[in-house]
Amino acid sequence: MSLPEIIPSNLPQFTQNRARTSFSNSVVPSGSVLLFAESDGNGGSNLIAKNPDGSFTEVGGGSGGTEFYECASVDTVNHTWTGYKAVLNNGVYTFESTATTGLSYTSVTPEVGKVYSSDALATATLYEGIPSDGLLLYASLASDVATCETGQYIVKTGTVTYETFNGIPGARFQQSGYLDFSPAISYLTGNNPFTITYWQKANPYASYTWQFGTGNDDRIAGQACIIYYNGGHVNNASSFPVSANLMFCVVTYDGSTLSYYINGSLVGSKTTDNPNTQNALRLGRGNGEYYGGYLAAFRIYNRVLTSSEIAALAAEFTPTA
Numbered sequence: 001m002s003l004p005e006i007i008p009s010n011l012p013q014f015t016q017n018r019a020r021t022s023f024s025n026s027v028v029p030s031g032s033v034l035l036f037a038e039s040d041g042n043g044g045s046n047l048i049a050k051n052p053d054g055s056f057t058e059v060g061g062g063s064g065g066t067e068f069y070e071c072a073s074v075d076t077v078n079h080t081w082t083g084y085k086a087v088l089n090n091g092v093y094t095f096e097s098t099a100t101t102g103l104s105y106t107s108v109t110p111e112v113g114k115v116y117s118s119d120a121l122a123t124a125t126l127y128e129g130i131p132s133d134g135l136l137l138y139a140s141l142a143s144d145v146a147t148c149e150t151g152q153y154i155v156k157t158g159t160v161t162y163e164t165f166n167g168i169p170g171a172r173f174q175q176s177g178y179l180d181f182s183p184a185i186s187y188l189t190g191n192n193p194f195t196i197t198y199w200q201k202a203n204p205y206a207s208y209t210w211q212f213g214t215g216n217d218d219r220i221a222g223q224a225c226i227i228y229y230n231g232g233h234v235n236n237a238s239s240f241p242v243s244a245n246l247m248f249c250v251v252t253y254d255g256s257t258l259s260y261y262i263n264g265s266l267v268g269s270k271t272t273d274n275p276n277t278q279n280a281l282r283l284g285r286g287n288g289e290y291y292g293g294y295l296a297a298f299r300i301y302n303r304v305l306t307s308s309e310i311a312a313l314a315a316e317f318t319p320t321a
Contacts, residue, residue, distance in 0.1 A: 017045055020056055022318050025248045026311035027264030028052045032123040034311055035068075049122070067118050071110040072099040081110045081120065130316060131309040134302040136185055136194075137281070141296050142169035148181065155180040160284065166246045167320040168199055170296025171283075178284030178291075185281060187302055195301040196251040197313050202293035248314050252304045264314060 017039040028034045033049035040046045049057045069083025081103045084095035105120035116123055139148040143162050147153055158177035162169070171179070188194065250261040259269040283298065284291045297316060305313075 022315040023050050025263045025314035068115050070095055070115050071112050074110055080104050136302050137300040139298045141171035152181045165294045168296045168317045170294050172294050173284040173291050175290050181281045191255045193255050193304050194253050195305045198298040199296040201246045246319050254304050
């Protein structure tokens with residue numbers, strides 16, 4: 001019996017094998033592992049863990065391996081804990097309804113609701129697949145279509161072409177080319193939390209470096225832009241270089257701090273109580289300037305994604321050099 005990827009949800013699902021290269025941009029927090037299934041080359045699967053240092057460890061094959069539990073309770077006096085065991089039933093992983101007792105821990109104290117190995121020494125950041133909870137807008141930008149995958153209309157102005165770059169299907173923005181989306185996303189106004197994710201690869205010969213903005217202004221606090229790229233900076237507050245190298249970019253806002261990540265690493269942040277007052281959304285142009293380069297898989301969520309969800313998005317494609 002082959003081992004699927006484990007997806008933590010009310011009813012985890014059976015999904016396909018993934019190559020290790022799919023997780024090259026996935027950053028694993030210290031003390032955790034990112035679990036996924038990889039083909040063993042013989043029709044089966046091996047459970048693989050990506051470690052915080054970037055290395056990979058084979059945890060187990062389809063017939064067995066390390067057991068994992070969702071913590072239900074902790075006894076800090078006796079250093080024991082109980083947890084719901086993850087089991088495979090008819091091709092689908094579920095958690096047992098009765099908690100296993102007698103699990104013990106040493107240096108790491110389990111937290112209720114998190115998933116651990118039986119000795120609690122490994123926190124399992126389980127591969128969840130592409131997150132859909134709270135998804136407000138998704139534009140794959142893989143082809144010239146009139147609507148996003150989430151239903152918003154796309155209005156193209158100027159030259160925007162569609163091609164595959166570094167193994168990722170996306171849009172190439174040339175000077176004077178940009179995309180508008182409608183209807184407007186009213187959620188983006190005010191202090192609502194959000195996450196924006198996308199892939200980008202700038203044209204090194206382009207004189208303009210905008211990627212996306214909202215409205216017509218170039219500020220964050222109290223003005224129209226969520227974020228913009230100009231001269232390798234974000235609103236002249238945090239370094240966020242536009243690069244000719246392929247990058248997986250993430251922007252999060254928790255209600256007070258706007259943070260920027262490249263390939264999983266934090267590169268800058270800005271404290272603001274109102275990152276945006278406009279709800280118009282445009283890719284490729286802002287404040288009269290244009291972006292020259294590629295964009296793909298543009299998403300907006302109405303919440304701050306977890307590290308495992310961001311890791312899943314970073315593993316959506318297998319980029320090539």
